[in-house]
Amino acid sequence: MISATVTGQVWSTRRVDGLPPGAFLEVETDGTGSKMIAFDVLGSGVGERVLIAQGSVAANWFTGTPPPVDALIIGSIDADSSG
Secondary structure (H helix, E strand, O other): OEEEEEEEEEOOOOOOOOOOOOEEEEEEEOOOOOEEEEEEOOOOOOOOEEEEEEOHHHHOOOOOOOOOOOEEEEEEOOOOOOO
16 A cells, blocks of 8 residues: 555546546655555545555456556545654
């Protein structure tokens, strides 16, 4: 899993068939500063810290035929346990 912060929304007016309801969000991964686009079904917002699963684990979370999703927000981080 990857921890990241949501930095923005990606607007998409057209989608491939089979993509479930949700939003595309830009996230910045903790510690690296690199950015990626993650699919969100939880309703996460800008500034929120989240957990992300990638690859087949992300796509296989959905029922039926796996959609073309490579990064999925799977949780919200409420507090950092290191501090």
